[in-house]
Amino acid sequence: MLLCFCVIAFFCGTTQDLGYYLPDSVQYNPAIPKPNTIIHHEVGEWHVTHDRLVDYMKAIASAAPDRVKMETIGLTYENRPQVLLIFTSPQNHKNLEQIRQQHIALSDPTKSTSIDIENMPAVVWIGHSIHGNEPSGTNAALISAYYLAAAQGKNINDLLENVIILFDPSFNPDGLQRFSTWVNQHKSKNLVTDPNSREFNEVWPGGRFNHYWFDLNRDWLPAVHVESQNRLAVFHQWKPNILTDHHEQGSNATFFFQPGVPSRVNPLTPAKNQELTAKLGKYHAAFLDRIGSLYFTKEAYDDYYYGKGSTYPDVNGAIGILFEQASSRGHAQQTANGILRFPMTIRNQFTTTLSTLEGAKNLRKEFLSFQRDFYKTSATESSAAATKAYLFGDSKDKGKNAEFITMLKRHQIEIYDLKNNLKAGGYDFKNGSAYVVPAAQNQHRLIRGIFDKTLSYKDSLFYDITSWTMPLAYGLPYAELGSAQYNQNMLGEKVITAAKPVQNSFLKSEYAYLFEWSELLAPAALYEIQNAGIGTRVATASFEILVNGTSKKFDAGTIMIPVQMQTWASDKIFETLKSVSQKYNLQLHTLTTGSVLSGSDIGSSRLANITKPVVAMITGPGVNATDAGEFWYLMDQRMNIPVTHLEPGIFNRVDLGKYNTIVLVGGNYNELNKEKLKTWVQAGGNLIALEEAVTWASQSGISNVTFKKAKGGADSVQMLAYVDKEQIEGAQQVRGVILRAEADLTHPLAFGYSYPYISLFKSNRVYMEKSKNPFATPFYYKEKPLQSGWMSRQNADAAKNSAAVIISGLGSGKVISIADNPNFRAFWLSGTKLMMNTIFFGRMVDTGFSAGE
Ligand SMILES: [Zn+2]
Numbered sequence: 001m002l003l004c005f006c007v008i009a010f011f012c013g014t015t016q017d018l019g020y021y022l023p024d025s026v027q028y029n030p031a032i033p034k035p036n037t038i039i040h041h042e043v044g045e046w047h048v049t050h051d052r053l054v055d056y057m058k059a060i061a062s063a064a065p066d067r068v069k070m071e072t073i074g075l076t077y078e079n080r081p082q083v084l085l086i087f088t089s090p091q092n093h094k095n096l097e098q099i100r101q102q103h104i105a106l107s108d109p110t111k112s113t114s115i116d117i118e119n120m121p122a123v124v125w126i127g128h129s130i131h132g133n134e135p136s137g138t139n140a141a142l143i144s145a146y147y148l149a150a151a152q153g154k155n156i157n158d159l160l161e162n163v164i165i166l167f168d169p170s171f172n173p174d175g176l177q178r179f180s181t182w183v184n185q186h187k188s189k190n191l192v193t194d195p196n197s198r199e200f201n202e203v204w205p206g207g208r209f210n211h212y213w214f215d216l217n218r219d220w221l222p223a224v225h226v227e228s229q230n231r232l233a234v235f236h237q238w239k240p241n242i243l244t245d246h247h248e249q250g251s252n253a254t255f256f257f258q259p260g261v262p263s264r265v266n267p268l269t270p271a272k273n274q275e276l277t278a279k280l281g282k283y284h285a286a287f288l289d290r291i292g293s294l295y296f297t298k299e300a301y302d303d304y305y306y307g308k309g310s311t312y313p314d315v316n317g318a319i320g321i322l323f324e325q326a327s328s329r330g331h332a333q334q335t336a337n338g339i340l341r342f343p344m345t346i347r348n349q350f351t352t353t354l355s356t357l358e359g360a361k362n363l364r365k366e367f368l369s370f371q372r373d374f375y376k377t378s379a380t381e382s383s384a385a386a387t388k389a390y391l392f393g394d395s396k397d398k399g400k401n402a403e404f405i406t407m408l409k410r411h412q413i414e415i416y417d418l419k420n421n422l423k424a425g426g427y428d429f430k431n432g433s434a435y436v437v438p439a440a441q442n443q444h445r446l447i448r449g450i451f452d453k454t455l456s457y458k459d460s461l462f463y464d465i466t467s468w469t470m471p472l473a474y475g476l477p478y479a480e481l482g483s484a485q486y487n488q489n490m491l492g493e494k495v496i497t498a499a500k501p502v503q504n505s506f507l508k509s510e511y512a513y514l515f516e517w518s519e520l521l522a523p524a525a526l527y528e529i530q531n532a533g534i535g536t537r538v539a540t541a542s543f544e545i546l547v548n549g550t551s552k553k554f555d556a557g558t559i560m561i562p563v564q565m566q567t568w569a570s571d572k573i574f575e576t577l578k579s580v581s582q583k584y585n586l587q588l589h590t591l592t593t594g595s596v597l598s599g600s601d602i603g604s605s606r607l608a609n610i611t612k613p614v615v616a617m618i619t620g621p622g623v624n625a626t627d628a629g630e631f632w633y634l635m636d637q638r639m640n641i642p643v644t645h646l647e648p649g650i651f652n653r654v655d656l657g658k659y660n661t662i663v664l665v666g667g668n669y670n671e672l673n674k675e676k677l678k679t680w681v682q683a684g685g686n687l688i689a690l691e692e693a694v695t696w697a698s699q700s701g702i703s704n705v706t707f708k709k710a711k712g713g714a715d716s717v718q719m720l721a722y723v724d725k726e727q728i729e730g731a732q733q734v735r736g737v738i739l740r741a742e743a744d745l746t747h748p749l750a751f752g753y754s755y756p757y758i759s760l761f762k763s764n765r766v767y768m769e770k771s772k773n774p775f776a777t778p779f780y781y782k783e784k785p786l787q788s789g790w791m792s793r794q795n796a797d798a799a800k801n802s803a804a805v806i807i808s809g810l811g812s813g814k815v816i817s818i819a820d821n822p823n824f825r826a827f828w829l830s831g832t833k834l835m836m837n838t839i840f841f842g843r844m845v846d847t848g849f850s851a852g853e
Helices: 002-012 035-039 050-063 090-094 096-105 136-150 154-162 173-185 226-238 271-290 342-362 364-384 398-410 444-451 522-531 570-583 625-638 648-653 674-682 692-699 722-730 793-799 829-844
Strands: 068-075 081-087 122-128 163-168 242-249 255-257 319-326 332-335 338-341 389-392 416-418 422-424 427-429 435-438 478-481 491-494 512-515 536-539 543-547 550-554 559-562 589-591 607-610 615-618 643-646 661-664 686-690 737-743 757-762 786-788 803-810 813-818
Touching: 035 050, 035 136, 050 068, 050 081, 050 136, 050 173, 068 136, 068 226, 081 136, 081 226, 090 096, 090 154, 096 163, 096 226, 122 136, 122 226, 122 342, 122 364, 136 154, 136 163, 136 242, 136 319, 136 342, 154 163, 154 342, 163 226, 163 342, 226 398, 242 342, 255 271, 255 342, 271 319, 271 342, 271 364, 319 342, 338 342, 342 364, 364 444, 398 435, 427 478, 522 536, 522 559, 522 570, 522 829, 536 829, 543 589, 607 829, 615 625, 625 643, 625 829, 643 648, 648 674, 661 692, 661 829, 674 686, 674 803, 674 813, 686 692, 686 829, 692 813, 737 803, 757 829, 813 829
Parallel strands: 122 163, 122 242, 242 319, 615 643, 615 661, 661 686, 686 813
Antiparallel strands: 068 081, 081 163, 255 319, 332 338, 389 435, 389 478, 416 435, 416 491, 422 427, 512 559, 512 589, 536 559, 536 607, 543 550, 737 757, 737 786, 803 813
16 A cells, blocks of 8 residues: 555655755754645645745744744735744844844944944845746745744754844735636646646736736836835835845746846946855855756846846845746646756755855855945945935926825935925926935935936846836936035925825815816826716816916816806815815815906816716737736726726627727737727727837728838848847847937827926837827927937937827727837836826817818
8 A cells, every 4th residue: 555655646746745845954843833734735736825825924933933923014905914024043033123223223324333243143035936926936935934943953043043034925925826826726636747738828917917917026116016115114124135036937947046147237236246146156056056956147137127126135235136946837847958847946946045044144244244335335425426416396296296205215215305496407496396315325326226317338138127217207307416506505304204285275166166287196086076977177278367366377288177067066066176185185276257367268168078088908818918007007096097907809799889998008909809999999989009009000000100110230131140149139129218208288198297398118119100190299209319228229210200199080089109108117107197198188189180181
């Protein structure tokens, strides 16, 4: 019988007990539960679900209270707990708060000189599987947690005395749950290793992303999402010396650990960071050699964009380490290297956690003194820098100011009110709506990483975006102040919180109300008013009128709510507007007359009726999931506007009559019935196409757009060295640049913008010719639109004088084509108004043009 059992176990092939993972010759405390007693399977036998993962972490924490404390740092969108375990020695646990405070002081040059690091523990954050469908990290966390709680002997005692381990078993709980459910439900008793099998091919959008289909490993800097916000708060509460980021790569690879490509390190990262990364690398190599695992280093991935988990620490006095394990994706998969089994991928991740901790223990003093020096040299670097302060603020959009301030404060950046009005960089900055960020402060390097533009690079290949200059992305007026313009007297109060008191001082009217469109959340307010059944109009030109006895100018885009001829009585209208004003911190104005001082009277048809948008977006295979998620997030989280997600199969068979607006984000729409879409537009539909969808809509005969082609980098007649292929072809990619588009502020698609230009984000090669209709290209590029980022000469040529936005008519409908991504990663607020204008005002644009043709 025993023999028979062995044979079965052999053929099942993947079930490994803990002995496969754990180092030899270590004794374990029998009081600590093994993973299988809590999660009901061996590690690597099934993919652990997030709820079982948390069950195990709880069990560990209650079985070893002197070694491990567990806290919940927040909840995800789907209300899963983000748990953090702190492993260290019983003695350190007793003094944990004191150790933390002393550690934090190391990053404060006013305190750090007097700190003795001789006996200070290092702080290491071990982080797993921010991409939910890269499961070996999270599954290895079960082994690591068991080891750290249960191992006995001198080695573990030394480690726990010298290191505080912050342990996050799952950076992306919602993604992990989605993926584990998928992969477990497709597991066969006799493992199927054929990569074509359903187990290895998740349905759209896949478990990589969070609830809103965002890549959380791009969100460390913008911190748009709750998962990142909760994590950043703890990051700065502890300021670790090392942070590890356990990922997976393609199944045919081996194992990668940093350092990455040396020429692609962000120039703000000190060279010493990469030296220490390489020193740690020696430990990873030695530990992987011991278990016979292949690996590579230096020739892939980079440390450029600070929004990634392995790069954000680099600009905070720490070392971020990226690990990339070849993915078995499912339980066992055929690869170029043979059958890759899930347990092996878990073992490599666990092993590099051990190597990281060993390196941290041995190099502890080097990491600590590097962190201290990093912040000491911030002061010298800032005195050498040309820019002494950054000034920002939009007097017409306090919502956007608040978003930007909140983001800066998550990174512990100090901000001050501007004391007196100041002209700088072509803008009028006003006390009350303008803010100063002095360059000379602890976070000097990160401030530069947030504010600076970049136009020169050592390398032209990038793993992620090449520029993200945040004030441009947010669409905020800003200026860099040199030593001639900056002095400390311009600093008012230190900004503690971005929240400003609600302005709600308007009186009840029997005539009409107004509010301006320039505020970030004005579209949310408009929708809520429309959804309450209240009729609304938009001013298509500016006008001046008396408000509370003083003359005030209102720009085109101002929303007017008349009181008469509504379904509701004036009391109910006032109550609704009061609540909307409070909710969105929006100033409403009471009118007692329709007679203006200049412009059109309030009863003019130039104040056009606008009806409620009923919006659907196409989602599903072919559609770029992150682009779709960005639009969903914009509508749902920011604007509180519902959007129907239409899969192509559903689209093709339902009645589209109930939607007046359909959005196609970047992606491939070949599954969509284009004749049906065309008929819907002709009948009056408002179609909005972004990025590659612009090309598809044009090729499908739905829009009237022609394109400019970017010439390739390699001339086909030329002979080139094969070794340069990747570099030459890669340089022709547009990996994310910031372009300045000129705006026609009189056009409904530009309502709410205060300046005749906006910054748009481009990561594609879609270049549109300007429309033949002179009124139909409301946003376009001039000779040199590049504001920041890397773009080849060929791409820059194609972008030159091209159109950014075109609106064309088809029957009684409209098609709005936007070549770039106005919603990028949800922090590109510069494009938000454009996107919301397409939703609310696209339907009212007159696209007719007859002259001259
Ligand atoms: Zn990844």
